[in-house]
Amino acid sequence: AQSVAQPEDQVNVAEGNPLTVKCTYSVSGNPYLFWYVQYPNRGLQFLLKYITGDNLVKGSYGFEAEFNKSQTSFHLKKPSALVSDSALYFCAVRDGNNNDMRFGAGTRLTVKP
Amino acid sequence: DAGVIQSPRHEVTEMGQEVTLRCKPISGHNSLFWYRQTMMRGLELLIYFNNNVPIDDSGMPEDRFSAKMPNASFSTLKIQPSEPRDSAVYFCASRGDGSYEQYFGPGTRLTVT
Numbered sequence: 001a002q003s004v005a006q007p008e009d010q011v012n013v014a015e016g017n018p019l020t021v022k023c024t025y026s027v028s029g030n031p032y033l034f035w036y037v038q039y040p041n042r043g044l045q046f047l048l049k050y051i052t053g054d055n056l057v058k059g060s061y062g063f064e065a066e067f068n069k070s071q072t073s074f075h076l077k078k079p080s081a082l083v084s085d086s087a088l089y090f091c092a093v094r095d096g097n098n099n100d101m102r103f104g105a106g107t108r109l110t111v112k113p
Numbered sequence: 114d115a116g117v118i119q120s121p122r123h124e125v126t127e128m129g130q131e132v133t134l135r136c137k138p139i140s141g142h143n144s145l146f147w148y149r150q151t152m153m154r155g156l157e158l159l160i161y162f163n164n165n166v167p168i169d170d171s172g173m174p175e176d177r178f179s180a181k182m183p184n185a186s187f188s189t190l191k192i193q194p195s196e197p198r199d200s201a202v203y204f205c206a207s208r209g210d211g212s213y214e215q216y217f218g219p220g221t222r223l224t225v226t
């Protein structure tokens with residue numbers, strides 16, 4: 001069965017600094033990997049995904065993520081954080097052989113002015 | 114497109130009452146997912162449907178929970194009888210055939226007193 005770990009409950013960065021939100025995964029087959037963002041009192045919004053191909057994927061709002069097969073990681077990054085990026089971020093994995101998706105526990109990102 | 118639509122957005126009920134949550138997936142999407150989000154347990158998959166057929170309901174916590182999808186544009190999640198520990202935010206998500214990511218509705222915040 002697939003699983004996801006987000007080792008940090010909370011990440012704090014200053015506006016303008018680069019940010020990284022970490023994610024590691026475990027699957028038996030080829031991984032499909034996703035990042036979602038949740039703003040207060042809202043549903044999850046899709047940011048980006050890795051299915052195959054280039055290990056660096058770009059998504060919405062200037063976010064990108066790098067797939068690292070040897071480290072089984074899919075860290076979310078942004079070169080310059082904005083205060084408006086403050087939200088809850090979820091990493092998710094889906095085994096290519098089945099349909100359901102497993103989410104991590106979430107990481108709360110706070111960007112301070 | 115209006116996105117995934119859920120109703121009601123908020124529901125407050127007393128223990129023992131029946132609760133019905135509703136979801137309209139994105140038009141043309143053939144997979145539908147119900148999730149529950151709590152502080153303690155994070156985001157949990159309850160059940161998912163493909164082409165209106167329940168595929169995996171292993172996440173449904175008890176027999177008090179049931180879900181139906183009578184047609185491609187409507188699904189319900191019912192709790193009968195409700196208990197205080199059912200208090201959570203319930204999300205519906207849908208995915209199109211051939212697509213990898215899910216799209217979430219705004220959620221229903223359920224409070225059982």
